[in-house]
């Protein structure tokens with residue numbers, strides 16, 4: 001809030017300042033105090049940080065200087081908070097070693113970005129802000145908002161009261177009326193005691209509402225970000241920069257600033273009505289001059305500051321890029337240390353930091369230019385009310401206290417009319433946030449111009465019930481050719497996102513226990529084949545059908561199209577992966593082992609079951625979280641599977657994959673470590689097989705999942721999954737893999753002759769069928 005003193009004696013409290021929030025949103029609750037004598041002697045700003053800077057008043061200076069420093073501090077805080085937020089970023093970025101979105105060459109970025117359009121900005125503001133107020137939490141939200149507005153109204157009433165108190169106080173002083181003076185002094189003290197709690201409660205209620213709003217929005221954005229692999233598409237196609245920063249920082253700033261700004265507007269309106277009466281009553285022409293002055297000032301400041309929105313947008317991006325660079329050093333510490341790449345890293349990170357500093361420099365220059373005007377605007381007129389009203393005092397028409405009252409009312413009205421001039425920098429920063437969130441929102445809704453998939457023809461991915469039980473031979477064994485179909489690929493031509501064809505016209509069927517090995521030179525498209533099977537890519541044409549019967553019926557929504565046999569629906573159009581794939585009996589093990597942030601138990605349960613999620617009793621009991629934050633995100637129904645493995649199951653599976661010693665080493669399943677650092681790559685690959693054995697899918701697709709293991713361990717793991725009745729399709733280069741598979745799909749580099757570039761060859765080994773039967 002701003003505590004504004006007009007004259008050394010009259011103490012009034014005015015509207016919440018918008019950029020105050022920017023400080024708070026970074027968890028450094030700074031308070032902006034704005035003292036001024038209101039008589040043309042200049043105003044002074046004193047900033048006090050309640051938390052970070054609790055022991056010292058940081059900046060005391062004239063308004064012009066302090067405004068510039070405020071901006072600079074604001075930016076500085078952004079940079080510092082970037083580093084502190086790295087934990088959050090790291091969880092979203094995981095360990096993927098892929099290009100940073102938006103981290104490409106950013107020369108002339110300013111020129112490339114179209115300037116903000118007010119209509120689009122307002123549309124985006126509504127689109128981003130409105131959903132919460134119509135959500136399940138709307139009743140609570142609207143009540144809290146009403147309370148905040150009521151308290152704000154109270155603060156304006158108190159301000160008006162102070163204005164009259166000030167008048168009487170000065171009249172008593174001028175009249176040398178000691179009795180009246182003492183009385184007014186006591187009134188003053190009483191008014192302080194009664195008024196201050198209202199201001200404190202208003203700020204508290206506002207901050208609590210802002211937190212609630214932010215919590216809801218964070219969940220809302222997270223759900224859409226993690227749904228339908230949007231996070232993957234955004235990252236792999238570099239569609240927008242730094243989604244993590246938008247969720248963490250921008251949402252926090254948005255909710256706080258939107259509330260502060262609405263309150264400031266409301267407060268200004270009420271303030272304007274209250275003080276206009278006072279000033280108009282004293283001298284009407286003064287009011288008219290003030291009105292014209294404010295309109296002119298607003299128009300000039302909009303003209304001078306129009307470049308600031310763009311610069312603020314870029315500043316957000318550049319600081320997030322810088323932070324992401326540091327997160328990547330932490331995530332890839334060992335690789336960098338092995339390479340001895342410190343010097344290169346230093347250069348790369350410094351380049352990002354320089355880019356942020358360069359932009360900030362431009363931002364500061366633009367702010368400085370604007371502030372030349374803003375400060376001139378602010379001070380030029382300070383002397384006017386006293387100068388205009390003084391002759392009336394000299395002629396005895398008004399009392400001395402009225403001069404003071406008119407100065408106070410004048411400053412209030414000036415502040416109210418000049419909200420755009422005074423807050424232009426904060427408004428431009430807010431506009432940049434609206435722009436960034438709106439862009440993100442459009443993308444998650446699929447209404448962005450850069451849609452996540454813009455290919456006219458795509459590979460159709462379908463899920464179907466399995467056919468009825470296969471026929472048994474007379475001896476009770478299954479005839480190989482009568483086995484259940486699990487996967488069918490029909491005339492599929494697979495392309496990379498850049499349009500290059502990788503595999504042409506592939507047709508194959510994988511039946512139960514017919515383990516398929518996919519081989520081919522590096523870069524021919526083996527992993528891409530898995531990507532398309534997982535629904536991550538759909539570039540190309542053709543059809544893929546998974547025949548899976550054993551998913552829990554209750555988890556299948558009629559619209560989610562899993563029952564193609566019944567409905568003939570193609571799920572790929574609406575939802576590539578309607579449910580967690582594990583429930584469909586399909587499991588993918590990626591090339592890079594992935595360790596989640598958490599305990600050993602969580603590693604093993606991932607991704608089929610959740611452990612220690614927000615649904616856990618500890619959190620649910622607490623009243624601190626709004627009810628919408630308790631409860632799983634309900635994206636993949638993780639954690640709802642009733643067959644959750646017990647501790648004994650987990651210990652057994654660790655033993656099976658040869659990791660029993662981890663329990664001795666870490667003493668418990670519930671120990672938390674940076675698992676990707678403390679486990680070897682081979683151990684991480686064995687953890688992945690443990691997950692597989694616990695989930696027991698029908699079909700698993702393995703991408704070089706034993707590449708870091710010795711042959712004995714590789715054989716042991718394949719034997720285990722075959723023994724568990726899991727059919728597998730593996731990608732790999734090693735010859736020993738042939739021992740564990742029935743046939744090989746060879747993919748070769750594509751030639752120009754339009755011929756298919758694959759062939760399937762059976763693996764002739766007498767003991768192979770015996771192995772899969774075990």
Ligand SMILES: Nc1ncnc2c1ncn2[C@@H]1O[C@H](COP(=O)(O)OP(=O)(O)OP(=O)(O)O)[C@@H](O)[C@H]1O
Nearest residue numbers: 236496497498502521522523524525526527528529
């Ligand atoms: N996101 C992407 N955008 C464009 N092209 C890509 C993308 N990802 C991979 N590619 C390209 O697609 C081709 C096939 O990649 P893929 O990962 O399938 O190869 P691979 O056969 O699995 O190779 P390896 O054996 O080396 O793992 C490569 O030329 C690769 O550069």
